[in-house]
Amino acid sequence: xxxxxxxxxxxxxxxxxxxxGVSTATxxxxxxxxxxxxxxxxSATQSEYGEDHLRRLRLARALIQIGKVPVATAREVIAAAExxxxxxxxxxxxxxxxxxxxxxxxxxxxxTETARRSVAELxxxxxxxxxxxxxxxxxxHRALIAAVAALVRLGYPGDVEQLLPYGRLAERLxxxxxxxxxxxxxxxxxxxxxxxxxxxxxxxxxxxxxxAHAEESARxxx
Amino acid sequence: xxxxxxxxxxxxxxxxxxxxGVSTATxxxxxxxxxxxxxxxxSATQSEYGEDHLRRLRLARALIQIGKVPVATAREVIAAAExxxxxxxxxxxxxxxxxxxxxxxxxxxxxTETARRSVAELxxxxxxxxxxxxxxxxxxHRALIAAVAALVRLGYPGDVEQLLPYGRLAERLxxxxxxxxxxxxxxxxxxxxxxxxxxxxxxxxxxxxxxAHAEESARxxx
Numbered sequence: 001x002x003x004x005x006x007x008x009x010x011x012x013x014x015x016x017x018x019x020x021g022v023s024t025a026t027x028x029x030x031x032x033x034x035x036x037x038x039x040x041x042x043s044a045t046q047s048e049y050g051e052d053h054l055r056r057l058r059l060a061r062a063l064i065q066i067g068k069v070p071v072a073t074a075r076e077v078i079a080a081a082e083x084x085x086x087x088x089x090x091x092x093x094x095x096x097x098x099x100x101x102x103x104x105x106x107x108x109x110x111x112t113e114t115a116r117r118s119v120a121e122l123x124x125x126x127x128x129x130x131x132x133x134x135x136x137x138x139x140x141h142r143a144l145i146a147a148v149a150a151l152v153r154l155g156y157p158g159d160v161e162q163l164l165p166y167g168r169l170a171e172r173l174x175x176x177x178x179x180x181x182x183x184x185x186x187x188x189x190x191x192x193x194x195x196x197x198x199x200x201x202x203x204x205x206x207x208x209x210x211x212a213h214a215e216e217s218a219r220x221x222x
Numbered sequence: 223x224x225x226x227x228x229x230x231x232x233x234x235x236x237x238x239x240x241x242x243g244v245s246t247a248t249x250x251x252x253x254x255x256x257x258x259x260x261x262x263x264x265s266a267t268q269s270e271y272g273e274d275h276l277r278r279l280r281l282a283r284a285l286i287q288i289g290k291v292p293v294a295t296a297r298e299v300i301a302a303a304e305x306x307x308x309x310x311x312x313x314x315x316x317x318x319x320x321x322x323x324x325x326x327x328x329x330x331x332x333x334t335e336t337a338r339r340s341v342a343e344l345x346x347x348x349x350x351x352x353x354x355x356x357x358x359x360x361x362x363h364r365a366l367i368a369a370v371a372a373l374v375r376l377g378y379p380g381d382v383e384q385l386l387p388y389g390r391l392a393e394r395l396x397x398x399x400x401x402x403x404x405x406x407x408x409x410x411x412x413x414x415x416x417x418x419x420x421x422x423x424x425x426x427x428x429x430x431x432x433x434a435h436a437e438e439s440a441r442x443x444x
Contacts, residue, residue, distance in 0.1 A: 089443035130440035140432035147425035165398040174434035176387040203369035210362035212396035218352035221311035
């Protein structure tokens with residue numbers, strides 16, 4: 001997902017800006033905020049940057065401008081992205097866990113309790129060991145409970161049989177998405193790809209679903 | 223997706239409210255706005271309502287409270303839902319086309335033009351004849367162009383090969399969703415089901431996708 005590498009290892013601020021798609025003013029802001037390491041100073045007023053700066057900068061842009069993640073959180077995510085003591089799953093997780101997702105489930109609410117049970121049963125049926133092994137539900141798990149609770153609260157069934165096809169389809173999407181992520185050559189670029197895929201493909205998925213509904217309806221009812 | 227039928231054909235306003243989940247104040251508002259036909263008057267101050275009122279009311283609730291559709295649009299959709307001269311596909315379409323989806327693509331923008339071509343090629347590869355046969359792109363088609371343009375504008379590929387798996391998965395979801403819709407016994411209830419599925423299952427899908435990403439990442443990287 002990176003722009004073509006022009007082959008030069010060192011670049012000035014203007015080229016870093018052009019290749020990353022981030023304005024020089026924003027780069028200077030990111031430098032001040034510690035999201036980016038300083039470049040190698042070559043004069044009183046100029047520094048040189050390398051490919052590692054470019055990758056880190058593109059990840060910062062993905063998190064902040066695309067992911068709408070606050071700067072302080074982005075700083076933690078970028079630090080995690082380059083923390084060799086963490087495995088890749090933890091580093092990907094640090095990035096994607098920071099991405100906003102949806103409302104928290106309402107506390108002390110019967111619909112939430114019903115939804116909580118449905119979702120627990122769904123995860124068991126899907127046999128998703130990672131989430132089931134966590135001490136506390138992840139943000140996505142909580143968002144799913146909130147979404148199912150909305151159905152239940154309005155009197156619609158939020159039962160496992162209706163949710164199961166969505167879970168199976170999500171599994172297939174995840175295989176496809178992780179294949180794309182793994183095509184990137186460096187860990188930092190993989191994390192950038194994961195952030196972009198997670199956020200920017202949501203409206204792609206939702207609009208394709210609507211188009212597919214119209215196609216299937218035409219097939220059945222016309 | 224309806225609440226259990228208590229078997230009684232006629233009901234007063236209070237029961238209509240309880241069974242529909244709509245407050246009596248809102249029902250009176252819907253009556254004034256012509257979203258609901260008046261009941262059968264049985265005294266100076268009381269009317270009786272039937273199952274058809276209940277179905278129409280639940281559809282109005284689905285459109286307005288869940289779908290966030292303006293009242294005037296809801297009125298047109300409900301009229302279309304009961305227009306026997308329209309086929310079921312057109313009636314489902316009138317309802318789902320009214321549901322908000324996302325930003326329109328930016329005009330006169332190179333990224334939009336690139337996206338437009340990618341999406342046209344995608345629809346050709348998916349072989350979706352209904353959308354391809356329309357004179358103008360539907361709202362979902364335009365939303366897809368806008369979503370792909372956002373990718374392109376940021377320098378990411380919005381190419382057909384990356385979009386194709388999402389299209390194929392959307393096809394499978396649509397089969398599953400239309401199966402659920404067709405379980406409902408009346409046309410009006412089918413349209414209500416379509417509206418609810420379209421809107422309320424979006425956050426279900428998005429949170430399940432995030433959970434599936436975490437599972438697949440754990441499978442590959444832990």
